[in-house]
Amino acid sequence: MNSAVTPRLEVRDIEKSFPGVRALRKVSLQVFPGEVLSVVGENGAGKSTLMKILAGVHSPDAGLLLVDGQQQQFARVADAMQHGIALIHQELNLADNLNIGANLFLGREPRKFGLIDDQTIRRQAESLLQRIGLKFSPDTLVRDLTVGQQQMVEIAKALSINARVLIMDEPTSSLSAAESARLFEVIRDLRQQGVSIVYISHRLAEVQDLSDRAVVLRDGSTAGSLQRGQITHDNLVRLMVGRDVSRIFSRSPCPPGQTVLEVHKLRTATWPAHEVSFSIKAGEVVGIAGLVGAGRTELLRTLFGIDTPLSGSITAAGRQLQLRSPQDAIAAGIALVPEDRKQQGVVLDMAIRQNIGLASAHRHSHAGFLSFATEQAQSAEMCGRLRVKSPDDQVRVGNLSGGNQQKVVLGKWLALRPSLLLLDEPTRGIDVGAKQEIYQLMDELAQQGLAVLFVSSELEEILGLSDRVLVMHEGRITGQLQRDALSEQAIMHLATGHFAEQVVQ
Amino acid sequence: MKGKVLGIFSVLAALCLCLTLATANPWWNPAQSQFLDLDNIMNLLSRTALYGILGIGVAFVIITSGIDLSIGSMVCLCGVLLTILLKVDYQPQQPLSVTRMTAADRTILVAGSTESLKPGDTVRFTGGVGSGLVLTVESATADRLVVRETLTRDERDGRIVRILPLESFDATSLTATLPATTAEANDQLQLFRRDGSVTGQKITAVAERGTQLQLTLARDPGQKYHSDSFAVVLRRSQRCSIPLAVLIVLITAAGLGLVHGLLITRLRLQPFVVTLCGLLIYRGASRWLTNDNPAGFGELQSILGPVASGRVGLLLKGDKVLFGIPIPFFLMTGLALIAAVVLTRTVWGRYLLALGRNEEAARFSGINTGRVTVMAYVICAVMAAVGGMLFALEYSSISPSSFGNSFELYAIAAAVLGGCSLRGGEGSIPGVVIGTAVMQVLNNMIMLLRIPQSLEYTIIGAVILLGVLGDELVRRAAARRRLKQSIT
Numbered sequence: 001m002n003s004a005v006t007p008r009l010e011v012r013d014i015e016k017s018f019p020g021v022r023a024l025r026k027v028s029l030q031v032f033p034g035e036v037l038s039v040v041g042e043n044g045a046g047k048s049t050l051m052k053i054l055a056g057v058h059s060p061d062a063g064l065l066l067v068d069g070q071q072q073q074f075a076r077v078a079d080a081m082q083h084g085i086a087l088i089h090q091e092l093n094l095a096d097n098l099n100i101g102a103n104l105f106l107g108r109e110p111r112k113f114g115l116i117d118d119q120t121i122r123r124q125a126e127s128l129l130q131r132i133g134l135k136f137s138p139d140t141l142v143r144d145l146t147v148g149q150q151q152m153v154e155i156a157k158a159l160s161i162n163a164r165v166l167i168m169d170e171p172t173s174s175l176s177a178a179e180s181a182r183l184f185e186v187i188r189d190l191r192q193q194g195v196s197i198v199y200i201s202h203r204l205a206e207v208q209d210l211s212d213r214a215v216v217l218r219d220g221s222t223a224g225s226l227q228r229g230q231i232t233h234d235n236l237v238r239l240m241v242g243r244d245v246s247r248i249f250s251r252s253p254c255p256p257g258q259t260v261l262e263v264h265k266l267r268t269a270t271w272p273a274h275e276v277s278f279s280i281k282a283g284e285v286v287g288i289a290g291l292v293g294a295g296r297t298e299l300l301r302t303l304f305g306i307d308t309p310l311s312g313s314i315t316a317a318g319r320q321l322q323l324r325s326p327q328d329a330i331a332a333g334i335a336l337v338p339e340d341r342k343q344q345g346v347v348l349d350m351a352i353r354q355n356i357g358l359a360s361a362h363r364h365s366h367a368g369f370l371s372f373a374t375e376q377a378q379s380a381e382m383c384g385r386l387r388v389k390s391p392d393d394q395v396r397v398g399n400l401s402g403g404n405q406q407k408v409v410l411g412k413w414l415a416l417r418p419s420l421l422l423l424d425e426p427t428r429g430i431d432v433g434a435k436q437e438i439y440q441l442m443d444e445l446a447q448q449g450l451a452v453l454f455v456s457s458e459l460e461e462i463l464g465l466s467d468r469v470l471v472m473h474e475g476r477i478t479g480q481l482q483r484d485a486l487s488e489q490a491i492m493h494l495a496t497g498h499f500a501e502q503v504v505q
Numbered sequence: 506m507k508g509k510v511l512g513i514f515s516v517l518a519a520l521c522l523c524l525t526l527a528t529a530n531p532w533w534n535p536a537q538s539q540f541l542d543l544d545n546i547m548n549l550l551s552r553t554a555l556y557g558i559l560g561i562g563v564a565f566v567i568i569t570s571g572i573d574l575s576i577g578s579m580v581c582l583c584g585v586l587l588t589i590l591l592k593v594d595y596q597p598q599q600p601l602s603v604t605r606m607t608a609a610d611r612t613i614l615v616a617g618s619t620e621s622l623k624p625g626d627t628v629r630f631t632g633g634v635g636s637g638l639v640l641t642v643e644s645a646t647a648d649r650l651v652v653r654e655t656l657t658r659d660e661r662d663g664r665i666v667r668i669l670p671l672e673s674f675d676a677t678s679l680t681a682t683l684p685a686t687t688a689e690a691n692d693q694l695q696l697f698r699r700d701g702s703v704t705g706q707k708i709t710a711v712a713e714r715g716t717q718l719q720l721t722l723a724r725d726p727g728q729k730y731h732s733d734s735f736a737v738v739l740r741r742s743q744r745c746s747i748p749l750a751v752l753i754v755l756i757t758a759a760g761l762g763l764v765h766g767l768l769i770t771r772l773r774l775q776p777f778v779v780t781l782c783g784l785l786i787y788r789g790a791s792r793w794l795t796n797d798n799p800a801g802f803g804e805l806q807s808i809l810g811p812v813a814s815g816r817v818g819l820l821l822k823g824d825k826v827l828f829g830i831p832i833p834f835f836l837m838t839g840l841a842l843i844a845a846v847v848l849t850r851t852v853w854g855r856y857l858l859a860l861g862r863n864e865e866a867a868r869f870s871g872i873n874t875g876r877v878t879v880m881a882y883v884i885c886a887v888m889a890a891v892g893g894m895l896f897a898l899e900y901s902s903i904s905p906s907s908f909g910n911s912f913e914l915y916a917i918a919a920a921v922l923g924g925c926s927l928r929g930g931e932g933s934i935p936g937v938v939i940g941t942a943v944m945q946v947l948n949n950m951i952m953l954l955r956i957p958q959s960l961e962y963t964i965i966g967a968v969i970l971l972g973v974l975g976d977e978l979v980r981r982a983a984a985r986r987r988l989k990q991s992i993t
Contacts, residue, residue, distance in 0.1 A: 306869070330871040344869045349862045349930060358859055359870040365852045412870065 014063035041217035055087030056080030086158035101138035148179030249464025257282030266312030271475020287466030335413035348398035382411030403434020509924035551831035562888025570929025571776035575783030580909035584897030590750035595739035632663025762886025766879030813898035862930030
């Protein structure tokens with residue numbers, strides 16, 4: 001990019017911290033007119049935080065923010081919008097009980113005699129929808145649109161405030177391939193119209209396809225910047241991970257033991273038409289790959305007794321299990337490290353010790369009274385074994401980093417000595433160092449004879465850790481891959497709904 | 506949590522100090538303070554105890570991030586229920602109901618049989634205009650009775666009871682002698698004269714003398730009844746024994762709490778809505794059960810009343826208790842201790858705190874969150890029942906349309922002042938008790954400083970608001986401090 005051009009939006013040496021995490025350290029970024037700038041990085045690298053600062057959701061602890069070369073301070077989202085900067089969140093922010101027109105002008109409705117001027121809304125909405133090629137009447141209720149169409153409405157909403165910088169946070173994470181293609185067309189059109197796009201994604205193929213420039217973040221710092229010609233998968237991964245990928249993962253395969261769990265023709269409410277069958281042995285690490293919405297989380301939830309299966313059987317050690325609640329699953333030796341760590345994994349406001357004891361308190365109780373001594377011993381053991389980094393175990397779990405929180409969740413379960421460990425996106429929102437520790441732990445646990453079944457959206461993780469991979473698509477297992485048959489292409493092929501020509505057993 | 510309890514405790518201490526000074530005359534002489542007046546302090550302790558019991562109960566529900574609005578009505582229902590279960594009745598033996606009394610042939614027709622009567626017996630007719638007539642049986646056949654006396658008018662309706670001539674009365678030993686009949690101590694002896702006058706006295710002792718019965722009365726019925734009068738023994742009956750009545754009330758409350766809990770956990774109804782309906786339903790039920798009439802414990806008040814109004818004397822002057830700890834205060838302290846132990850030292854308490862902070866994480870940890878939550882509502886209802894019975898005894902006469910009104914708000918406010926967060930997962934029992942005391946001292950302040958009573962709610966509301974505001978500011982400051990520490 002020509003350095004004589006003034007960046008439309010620029011940040012210099014931005015710093016931002018949250019309790020327990022230093023999200024950004026001295027990050028600088030420039031956005032030029034009419035370019036697509038991709039910001040990539042692993043989960044927890046600071047992408048979302050940076051975008052929220054650009055859009056006025058958070059204010060930085062330190063650093064400068066410039067719009068058209070002028071220093072600005074955004075105290076709130078409205079300030080950023082005033083300067084033509086709009087953020088489209090990962091989670092859509094539409095009122096789905098209202099129609100498209102009402103959503104586009106929510107909070108700044110044109111008025112006539114003090115009443116909402118529906119005619120003007122409709123006229124303007126129609127031209128906005130036309131601009132992004134969405135063929136719907138402004139009177140359509142948002143809830144009647146698909147996720148992809150709702151995303152378009154969000155974009156139209158951004159355009160309606162004359163956005164000159166459009167920030168998109170993982171816009172394709174819940175879109176179908178066709179919807180994604182449509183989105184890319186719109187992005188290219190907008191670039192043509194002079195709109196700058198800041199595109200966040202960890203789908204590297206998309207980044208390679210779309211971007212004029214890419215900035216890579218790692219652990220809250222800028223790891224590097226790539227120009228159009230340099231944006232390749234390998235370059236991106238090297239910058240994102242910062243070291244040789246194979247060194248992060250350590251899987252020392254061990255001979256599998258007895259079958260720990262056998263799932264036969266299981267159907268869940270999300271995909272009632274499709275069945276899942278598989279089994280897992282002690283000492284095995286099995287990865288479940290697939291796109292968002294393939295039914296992976298639902299499968300784990302069903303195995304943990306949170307969701308009830310529609311039909312099918314789950315057998316452990318020759319005994320058929322009736323999993324009506326997590327208590328049943330725990331009694332059968334199953335533990336789940338859930339996807340949403342802060343909401344489902346830990347109680348943020350409780351201390352480490354109490355969290356570790358949460359699932360096992362009743363086992364060590366005397367006549368209903370807590371055994372504080374056992375609790376303390378257990379917590380000390382787990383903190384040591386899992387290397388939880390904290391001055392002591394009375395620290396509130398909310399003050400820990402994501403990685404240490406995840407270790408607390410693991411500690412809670414290991415205290416119960418389960419035979420099957422389910423992990424749902426075990427490294428989401430965790431920095432690289434802690435990720436490596438979690439991977440090591442998973443490996444160690446498998447060597448100690450645990451069966452480990454994990455869901456991950458990060459292909460590197462699936463490739464690096466699994467002895468065997470189950471690939472899911474729309475609620476069914478489209479294929480199983482053994483470690484020696486694993487490749488990114490093979491997984492993506494199955495994940496997009498192509499069945500394996502021959503299922504490798 | 507400890508900080509919060511200390512905070513509210515210092516508020517209480519400051520309030521007490523200010524009130525002491527403000528009500529002393531001159532202000533530097535606290536010995537003359539109206540606030541420190543022994544009666545006032547005893548009263549405060551007693552009220553704190555009663556409201557404290559309700560507060561402790563609702564604290565458990567608030568910790569689940571729920572709410573119980575039905576406490577006031579539950580208090581009323583339980584109070585009313587206790588009065589009904591303990592109702593004492595005095596009835597004569599074998600009363601006969603009259604279907605028709607004909608003056609012309611001196612005949613009385615009764616429903617049922619007259620076989621218990623023989624010629625020469627005396628009966629007393631009540632009902633209609635001729636109430637209180639003393640009649641002598643001439644003949645009794647089947648359901649037909651002929652009397653010797655001249656009747657002045659026909660009656661369609663009434664009741665006759667066999668009465669006995671009083672054989673003698675010894676005014677020094679207060680002993681009445683009657684022909685054989687059944688009687689027990691605590692029954693009542695009703696005495697009549699032919700002129701229709703009537704009186705009654707409690708029987709304190711019964712002795713058989715051959716075919717006669719000697720009844721010792723509690724008091725002299727009056728000279729005119731000493732001779733030429735008739736008597737009937739009214740048998741005492743009480744619906745339930747006291748322990749049984751208390752048990753029934755507690756079980757009823759526990760059952761209602763269970764229903765609240767199940768509706769909230771199983772059917773996922775909102776606690777606010779469920780208990781709001783409870784508030785309306787139990788209030789209505791109480792009014793219906795009593796026909797909207799004031800309810801009381803009658804003669805049992807003197808036995809049971811001290812449970813609520815008794816004092817364990819610490820400072821005596823002769824027989825008079827100058828200062829004593831109210832009995833409900835001991836009760837509340839005991840319940841508070843148990844509650845505190847349950848909350849902080851049992852598995853159930855730990856699970857309650859965990860699910861209050863994060864229900865989902867608790868469920869994902871294998872905690873049966875439904876059962877733990879239901880238990881909290883049961884405890885709250887049972888505590889309301891204990892409070893309700895004590896309040897009813899303290900008030901002695903309760904009016905079902907107003908008794909317990911807005912007590913739930915006092916309880917919730919005390920819990921919030923004491924450090925419970927309506928977001929759940931936070932609360933301390935000592936805090937709730939101190940919070941209750943703050944509310945009662947405020948109430949006391951309004952009275953002592955002659956602040957218009959109409960401002961009561963305004964002042965209490967403002968103080969709670971300030972308390973919660975202060976707490977929030979402290980919390981934010983702490984969060985900022987934590988943030989700074991975590992960065993460095």
